[in-house]
Amino acid sequence: QRLARPRKNGTVRTQNNCMQLTWHGSTCVHLQSNDATLIIDPPFSSGGSKTPRLSADGVLFTDPKNPLIEKLRAAQSFVIATQGEFELKNVSVHGTSINGLTVFTLAVEGCMVGHLGSLSRTFSQAELEQLYDIDILFIPVGEKNALNTKQAIEVVAVRLVEDHLA
Numbered sequence: 237q238r239l240a241r242p243r244k245n246g247t248v249r250t251q252n253n254c255m256q257l258t259w260h261g262s263t264c265v266h267l268q269s270n271d272a273t274l275i276i277d278p279p280f281s282s283g284g285s286k287t288p289r290l291s292a293d294g295v296l297f298t299d300p301k302n303p304l305i306e307k308l309r310a311a312q313s314f315v316i317a318t319q320g321e322f323e324l325k326n327v328s329v330h331g332t333s334i335n336g337l338t339v340f341t342l343a344v345e346g347c348m349v350g351h352l353g354s355l356s357r358t359f360s361q362a363e364l365e366q367l368y369d370i371d372i373l374f375i376p377v378g379e380k381n382a383l384n385t386k387q388a389i390e391v392v393a394v395r396l397v398e399d400h401l402a
């Protein structure tokens with residue numbers, strides 16, 4: 237799959253328009269395919285700041301302690317906040333626990349999407365193997381509880397070198 241160039245609003249579409257990804261700041265990503273709409277790490281406002289109103293078939297949380305989880309579960313929303321294998325409307329979700337967080341890989345419309353959440357350290361070799369075959373990878377960089385630029389480059393560089401040698 238080839239991606240079109242990102243738009244200024246943070247939206248990327250696959251060239252065949254079967255999937256749209258929109259970044260809403262921090263680690264929040266809105267993923268829309270032909271079959272399902274997912275939100276990963278929806279923004280939480282403790283007051284004052286505006287957060288976008290997003291609707292979805294399912295909500296994924298990389299931080300299992302996020303206060304929105306219980307609120308959404310009480311509202312009968314489909315919530316994933318743990319490791320495991322899940323299926324939602326032709327989207328396969330795999331959650332892996334790393335350092336108390338859940339890192340997700342999603343198979344959507346023939347494309348593999350990875351989301352590292354608020355991961356603030358690099359990977360062990362075993363953890364890195366979980367990221368094979370990722371086409372699009374969301375990496376936290378530069379914020380609190382995020383990788384620094386050097387660490388982020390290291391994650392991407394290892395993947396690129398291994399893909400090139402394979």
